[in-house]
Amino acid sequence: MPINYYIITAIALFCIGITGVLTRRNAIIIFMCIEIMLNAVNLLLVAFSKMFHMAYLANPAKAVTSGIDGQLFVFFIMVVAAAEVSVGLAIIVMMYRNTHSVDVNFLNRLKN
Amino acid sequence: MNISQILFWILTVLALGSALGVVLSKNPVYSVLCLIVTFFAISGHYILLNAQFLAIVNIIVYAGAIMVLFLFVIMLMNLNAEVEPQKSKILKFAGFIAGLCLFLVIVAAIKNAEAKTQAAQLAGGDIGLIKNLGTALFNDYVLPFEISSVLFLSAMVGAVVIGKKE
Numbered sequence: 218m219p220i221n222y223y224i225i226t227a228i229a230l231f232c233i234g235i236t237g238v239l240t241r242r243n244a245i246i247i248f249m250c251i252e253i254m255l256n257a258v259n260l261l262l263v264a265f266s267k268m269f270h271m272a273y274l275a276n277p278a279k280a281v282t283s284g285i286d287g288q289l290f291v292f293f294i295m296v297v298a299a300a301e302v303s304v305g306l307a308i309i310v311m312m313y314r315n316t317h318s319v320d321v322n323f324l325n326r327l328k329n
Numbered sequence: 330m331n332i333s334q335i336l337f338w339i340l341t342v343l344a345l346g347s348a349l350g351v352v353l354s355k356n357p358v359y360s361v362l363c364l365i366v367t368f369f370a371i372s373g374h375y376i377l378l379n380a381q382f383l384a385i386v387n388i389i390v391y392a393g394a395i396m397v398l399f400l401f402v403i404m405l406m407n408l409n410a411e412v413e414p415q416k417s418k419i420l421k422f423a424g425f426i427a428g429l430c431l432f433l434v435i436v437a438a439i440k441n442a443e444a445k446t447q448a449a450q451l452a453g454g455d456i457g458l459i460k461n462l463g464t465a466l467f468n469d470y471v472l473p474f475e476i477s478s479v480l481f482l483s484a485m486v487g488a489v490v491i492g493k494k495e
Contacts, residue, residue: 218337221439224343225373228435230348230367236428237352240421245357245403248362252395253348259387267378270456285456285465291383292466295390296477300484302395306402307491313406314488 222265230257244309244319248302262287262294311324333377340377344370357408363400368392380457 230253257292266287273283309319316323343366350363370389376383455461466474 232428232432233348239424261377263380300393307488
């Protein structure tokens with residue numbers, strides 16, 4: 218597959234996530250849209266990693282592990298996403314306990 | 330059109346359709362289920378790209394751990410479609426237009442990119458196996474790996490401190 222198909226797919230997923238963040242008011246769904254955006258970036262990183270590895274297979278003078286950095290970045294993004302989800306859901310639970318709602322429009326105490 | 334191209338299109342349609350389902354569905358539980366389908370489709374893409382380890386980790390971490398956490402929180406709060414807060418029509422429309430414009434701008438920006446015809450999916454290549462990934466991880470990326478353990482510890486402590494009743 219040419220790389221631009223993967224690029225378009227990842228951009229479409231990322232923009233769906235952006236649209237979800239902009240159009241929904243439920244804090245949990247906004248959080249899930251952020252996960253979609255993270256996964257779009259992961260998909261693109263893996264596709265580029267594969268692309269650079271194909272360049273190695275065409276030209277064996279390069280290092281045998283060329284392209285492996287992209288997959289390790291995906292690994293670290295997953296680590297950060299897991300940590301982020303645990304803290305974020307704890308914050309949402311605390312917000313629900315205080316306001317009995319997950320509507321982000323109630324979170325305007327810093328406004329005035 | 331060979332089998333991997335057919336699989337690519339099936340997985341792409343599945344990922345994009347269920348991602349749209351996350352955004353469009355009224356009930357948060359349906360959103361979570363659509364998101365699980367999205368993650369499985371992306372794992373299928375990883376397998377097509379010879380990233381087997383990442384595919385399995387994606388299923389275990391995202392579809393296993395994170396989605397169970399989401400479902401748990403949603404069921405804890407007893408959310409459903411009736412209490413779901415809605416934005417006004419005009420704000421939804423504006424958000425949709427903004428997302429579409431972002432898509433068009435990025436696509437236009439990469440349209441003339443140099444690398445766009447390079448192939449990304451062919452047979453061969455075993456950098457996605459655990460042996461090669463582990464060698465690179467513990468040779469070149471030892472420090473980030475250890476720092477990520479500290480990150481996990483701080484996230485765990487932070488979640489407990491935030492979550493406990495005061």
